[in-house]
Amino acid sequence: MVSELSFTEENYLKAIYHLSREGNESVNTNSLAESMNTTPASVNDMVKRLAHKNLIGYQKYKGTTLLSKGKKIALTIVRKHRLWEVFLVDKLGFRWDEVHEIAEQLEHIKSPGLIKRLDKFLGYPTMDPHGDPIPNEDGVMKETRRASIAEVTIHSEGIVVAVNDDDTLLLQHLDSLGIKLGSRITVLDRTDFDGSVSISIDEGPEQFLSKPVAENLMITLTDKK
Amino acid sequence: MVSELSFTEENYLKAIYHLSREGNESVNTNSLAESMNTTPASVNDMVKRLAHKNLIGYQKYKGTTLLSKGKKIALTIVRKHRLWEVFLVDKLGFRWDEVHEIAEQLEHIKSPGLIKRLDKFLGYPTMDPHGDPIPNEDGVMKETRRASIAEVTIHSEGIVVAVNDDDTLLLQHLDSLGIKLGSRITVLDRTDFDGSVSISIDEGPEQFLSKPVAENLMITLTDKK
DNA sequence: ATTTATTTTTAGATTAATCTAAAAATATTA
DNA sequence: TAATATTTTTAGATTAATCTAAAAATAAAT
DSSP: OOOOOOHHHHHHHHHHHHHTTTTTSOBOHHHHHHHTTSOHHHHHHHHHHHHHTTSEEEOTTSOEEEOHHHHHHHHHHHHHHHHHHHIIIIITOOOGGGSHHHHHHHTTOOOTTHHHHHHHHTTOOSBOTTSOBOOOTTSOOOOEEEEETTTSOTTOEEEEEEESOOOHHHHHHHHHHTOOTTOEEEEEEEOTTTOOEEEEETTOOEEEEOHHHHHHEEEEEEOOO | OOOOOOHHHHHHHHHHHHHTTTTTSOBOHHHHHHHTTSOHHHHHHHHHHHHHTTSEEEOTTSOEEEOHHHHHHHHHHHHHHHHHHHIIIIITOOOGGGOHHHHHHHTTOOOTTHHHHHHHHTTOOSBOTTSOBOOOTTSOOOOEEEEETTTSOTTOEEEEEEESOOOHHHHHHHHHHTOOTTOEEEEEEEOTTTOOEEEEETTOOEEEEOHHHHHHEEEEEEOOO
8 A cells, every 4th residue: 555645756756767768768856856956955854754665776876766666656747747638638728838837837736537538538548748658557558659640550640759851931821821839730642652641630630741740740640540 | 906816725725715604604723624635734834824815703712714805815716616617517428426536637727818708608506516606807706505496486497406205216317307306407497186287307398397307306596686 | 629631832843845965976177 | 107187975954744752721511
């Protein structure tokens, strides 16, 4: 039984998770301090508590790593964070760049059943509005990769995370099509002849992109099994 | 500028609000302690802090009252609590008696804009799933009253909060009609001849209640202006 | 109007989470 | 490898929120 963690403890676990690149590398005191906006001394104190609770591994001067229990908790927090972000964007109409702060708070709500119901209500999304994958209940998440619309298989669905070229005309063109960072794009078809693609933006009507535009539009997608 | 209150401070204000019957009467230390599940000594400490912040009035041995700033905060918390309860029941499918604990946490989420959007998403409800009125942004809420289905004007809408008679047959009858505490009932029509009424439960199809049933079914309703 | 009971307040400790300043260990560099 | 720089840890304080136990004030009862 993990006696109910404080918000702070949960945030430390999450920070360690992210800094260790999904829990694989060891994290040192200073970078944790920077990421948590606090001092190395405070981090040191907290790291001892978490180690004492068997959530992280810690040896003096050697940095910390998530233990399996700690990693599992970190992943449920990431899951909650990303599901709430989907809620805020899809249901409440926030922009993708407005939701992080709110999700930072919502991710700590404790309730058996809440997240399961939220997940269902949202239609079991696999990606958050920033294009990051959402772990399932067991902490497993689909691999994501970044690719341009030009190289992706037909029927792929993903979130716009970057535009490779910062040409003003291109940006204006995308804007006029209603494409921005965070837009959810489904690739409907591709013409072999000229490499142009037809897409749907946020479930909207079919629209066309020329090959050069498609090549510069990067999305993240979860690889379908 | 109210420098951002802690969850605990917010909870004290809310407790004072409820114990003072919507902020009108003075609240004594012991009852606050009981309601907050803590000791009179702790209450005394906290009361001093809140008085120092000009949120409540306090004189030694005289109990506390909400000041206007404190009352306003208390009301926004009540508003948030009740709106989240509507969300949990209407959107996520929780039962009315499962949501209090979760709303106790959600009510402390801080975000400019979140509650406004949530309110809109929920269709600007005026009552929570327990039949309690939801304060508007300015802390004003509609008066509610309890009445039996038999005495209410046609087209009234309210939440079932009690069954006056605990006769098993009546309870079974209500159950078979799909009526339970928390059901939202709209009174569609009433027959003068026998006092029977037709109603809709949770926006469902028309159903009929005999006069004795209607007389025992209590709802809360907000008086339409 | 005393005495008794209740309520409220103070005094002094405790715990989680933080801090600053200094000491210790490790890493880097000349 | 010795000197210097960086990182990490300790020691000792601080603040919010709590506690227990005892003192003080108020209220109730004889």
